[in-house]
Amino acid sequence: MLELEDRVVDALRAIGDDAEPSAVLDGLVRQRRARRLRRRRVAQVSTVAVAVIAVVAGAAGLGSLGTGDQASVVAGADGPPLFLVPAQVPDGFTLTHAAGDGRPGPDGGPDQDDGPDGTQRWVRMDGDGRPAEVVDVVWDDAGAAVDPLGSGASTPTTVRGHEGELSASGAVLAWTEAEGVTVSIVGTTAYPDDPGAGREALDLAVLTGFADSLIARDGGGFDVSTPPAGFELAGEVPGNASSGQGPRTLVYSGPDGRRIMIDVVDGSDVAPAMNLVWTSARRVDVRGRTGALSPDLMQAPALAGLTTLPVTGLFLQWVEPTGELITVAVDGMTESELLDLAAGLEEVDAATWFALQDRGETAGETPGDTTGGPAATAADGPVAGEPAPGARQLSGTYSGTEHYALVGGDCGVRSILEAEFTLTDGAAWAYHADYCGQIDGSDDWVSQTGDGAFTLPDGSTLTVKMPFQRLPADTDGAPYVLTVTAGTGTFAGTTGSCRLDNHLTDLAFGIQQQDGTFVCDITP
Amino acid sequence: MRGGDEFDEIYRAHRDRLFRLAVVICGDRARSEDAVADVFAKVLPRWQRGAVGEPAQYLRRALVNELTGGFRRRAIEQREAARQWGDARGRREVATEVSDHHSIRDALGSLPVDQRAVVALRFYEGLSEAETAAVLGVAPGTVKSRTHRALARLRQVLGEENVNA
Numbered sequence: 001m002l003e004l005e006d007r008v009v010d011a012l013r014a015i016g017d018d019a020e021p022s023a024v025l026d027g028l029v030r031q032r033r034a035r036r037l038r039r040r041r042v043a044q045v046s047t048v049a050v051a052v053i054a055v056v057a058g059a060a061g062l063g064s065l066g067t068g069d070q071a072s073v074v075a076g077a078d079g080p081p082l083f084l085v086p087a088q089v090p091d092g093f094t095l096t097h098a099a100g101d102g103r104p105g106p107d108g109g110p111d112q113d114d115g116p117d118g119t120q121r122w123v124r125m126d127g128d129g130r131p132a133e134v135v136d137v138v139w140d141d142a143g144a145a146v147d148p149l150g151s152g153a154s155t156p157t158t159v160r161g162h163e164g165e166l167s168a169s170g171a172v173l174a175w176t177e178a179e180g181v182t183v184s185i186v187g188t189t190a191y192p193d194d195p196g197a198g199r200e201a202l203d204l205a206v207l208t209g210f211a212d213s214l215i216a217r218d219g220g221g222f223d224v225s226t227p228p229a230g231f232e233l234a235g236e237v238p239g240n241a242s243s244g245q246g247p248r249t250l251v252y253s254g255p256d257g258r259r260i261m262i263d264v265v266d267g268s269d270v271a272p273a274m275n276l277v278w279t280s281a282r283r284v285d286v287r288g289r290t291g292a293l294s295p296d297l298m299q300a301p302a303l304a305g306l307t308t309l310p311v312t313g314l315f316l317q318w319v320e321p322t323g324e325l326i327t328v329a330v331d332g333m334t335e336s337e338l339l340d341l342a343a344g345l346e347e348v349d350a351a352t353w354f355a356l357q358d359r360g361e362t363a364g365e366t367p368g369d370t371t372g373g374p375a376a377t378a379a380d381g382p383v384a385g386e387p388a389p390g391a392r393q394l395s396g397t398y399s400g401t402e403h404y405a406l407v408g409g410d411c412g413v414r415s416i417l418e419a420e421f422t423l424t425d426g427a428a429w430a431y432h433a434d435y436c437g438q439i440d441g442s443d444d445w446v447s448q449t450g451d452g453a454f455t456l457p458d459g460s461t462l463t464v465k466m467p468f469q470r471l472p473a474d475t476d477g478a479p480y481v482l483t484v485t486a487g488t489g490t491f492a493g494t495t496g497s498c499r500l501d502n503h504l505t506d507l508a509f510g511i512q513q514q515d516g517t518f519v520c521d522i523t524p
Numbered sequence: 525m526r527g528g529d530e531f532d533e534i535y536r537a538h539r540d541r542l543f544r545l546a547v548v549i550c551g552d553r554a555r556s557e558d559a560v561a562d563v564f565a566k567v568l569p570r571w572q573r574g575a576v577g578e579p580a581q582y583l584r585r586a587l588v589n590e591l592t593g594g595f596r597r598r599a600i601e602q603r604e605a606a607r608q609w610g611d612a613r614g615r616r617e618v619a620t621e622v623s624d625h626h627s628i629r630d631a632l633g634s635l636p637v638d639q640r641a642v643v644a645l646r647f648y649e650g651l652s653e654a655e656t657a658a659v660l661g662v663a664p665g666t667v668k669s670r671t672h673r674a675l676a677r678l679r680q681v682l683g684e685e686n687v688n689a
Binding site for chain 2: 004005007008009010011012013014015016017019020021022024025026028029405510
């Protein structure tokens with residue numbers, strides 16, 4: 001063995017010998033094993049929590065915006081699925097995705113195995129009706145081994161007669177109730193829209209004000225009897241919250257990267273008012289309900305045929321009287337355009353909905369003179385609609401290898417994709433793409449964009465732009481559209497787009513396989 | 525179905541070794557605790573169904589996958605690289621003032637996680653190339669090349685490119 005290898009062995013032994021697992025590990029294992037068992041009880045627990053919070057939320061005046069909406073009507077339980085389509089979309093928009101049938105199915109939501117048992121959100125609005133301060137009351141019966149303060153330094157303190165701690169930032173007050181329930185009060189100023197901007201901890205008096213007024217419920221969880229002045233209950237979500245079942249999802253794509261998503265789900269635990277945490281968020285009236293307009297979502301709804309939110313710009317969420325959670329989102333459009341779009345949603349029957357998917361009819365042919373343009377088809381694959389007049393449509397399959405590396409700086413994760421696109425006529429295009437990704441602070445999302453080029457056997461090229469795409473960090477791939485920006489040779493002067501369904505297979509660190517099908521519409 | 529008490533015995537038998545391997549691979553105690561806890565929670569139902577033959581090997585492979593697999597690892601890796609280890613080049617001056625172990629530990633932090641996993645399995649667990657390949661689910665040749673690249677990188681970071689070439 002070479003000298004360096006001996007030194008590596010010694011160093012690794014030293015590292016390993018120093019690593020004694022603590023009681024925290026035992027607690028984490030107990031917690032996660034228990035949670036896996038508890039997930040089976042989610043439905044019953046959620047129903048109880050929703051019923052309780054309906055009373056509390058009603059008293060606080062926000063019942064129409066939170067989960068309280070779902071207490072009186074179990075979403076989509078008995079009636080036929082609600083199918084919504086826009087009465088009208090702006091010129092130039094094309095329906096690029098339509099999927100879902102409203103049938104109950106597996107919960108499409110994220111695995112919240114590690115989440116708390118319940119979170120209650122209180123918000124103090126400023127004079128313009130925008131969130132100024134946010135307090136979360138979080139409880140978890142996993143036991144005292146879990147440290148809600150993380151590994152940072154903290155200050156011992158007494159809370160409700162129990163030993164507790166105040167985090168170094170001053171934003172988290174945590175303690176363990178006598179019953180073994182861990183409770184955290186997290187109080188900060190509202191979330192800035194700029195994720196890079198910081199939040200300030202609220203005064204300790206606010207945190208202790210919430211702590212001192214907690215009343216334990218018989219079935220688990222807490223109520224706040226007398227919240228500090230100005231705070232109102234926004235909503236509450238149970239642990240393992242369901243993001244809904246039977247999603248019905250429409251996506252329209254327009255010029256200049258503009259995009260619209262309409263999503264309807266049944267039986268969701270998502271409380272739209274939980275989104276009232278960003279400084280630009282606000283309540284709005286929509287279709288006779290109170291909705292939340294926000295620059296992001298605290299919890300994404302279940303989607304039909306999509307693995308990630310296709311739209312990330314501006315969100316509007318509300319709960320219909322019949323219990324369905326509605327999410328309308330736009331990219332590149334204004335608040336008023338979003339509100340008009342939501343107000344104009346029209347219910348269609350199942351036959352019309354399925355015709356929209358199966359026959360590729362234009363959405364404009366559905367009742368209400370809706371969209372215009374080719375309609376969507378499959379749930380997962382690229383949309384093979386009719387090409388625009390004068391456009392040529394090419395399709396096939398592709399497969400390639402992506403090599404990525406952690407670079408840091410402006411290009412946090414740099415990826416190089418080399419792939420071969422095989423057209424239905426057997427022709428093979430070589431594809432090279434170079435793109436960068438950035439990972440958000442929570443590690444949950446990756447945003448990426450870049451450039452690519454196809455090279456044909458005769459040397460002609462198509463240059464493409466990879467759109468800004470925001471993906472869950474643990475995605476297995478998501479459809480996206482490449483914009484053709486230039487061409488040479490036989491494609492000189494060509495414009496258009498290529499839609500790819502994309503499937504990722506992790507081969508090893510730094511290497512992923514990408515494959516799927518594609519459809520290109522190019523002009524001329 | 526197998527019972528929880530029996531699994532508790534397996535947990536106690538393998539907890540320390542898995543935790544140490546996790547720390548050697550990722551260099552972070554908190555993340556190691558997370559990974560080990562996740563692995564035991566995920567393996568439990570499979571074990572109860574009788575789908576886990578040899579717990580030691582199964583748990584080790586599951587742990588390595590947990591630490592190295594998936595797109596999410598990109599995010600964690602980037603964060604860890606920035607937070608836990610710092611810039612290896614910037615830390616060399618400090619590291620050379622302390623022990624060789626610390627120098628090597630810091631240099632290990634500059635390796636991508638797949639190479640750290642190979643180094644940990646080969647030089648900490650003492651596995652052969654074939655055994656390491658089986659744990660990682662790659663070809664033995666891949667283990668050989670990753671080991672070579674890892675050692676080359678360590679020499680570069682330690683400023684020993686001309687030593688032990």
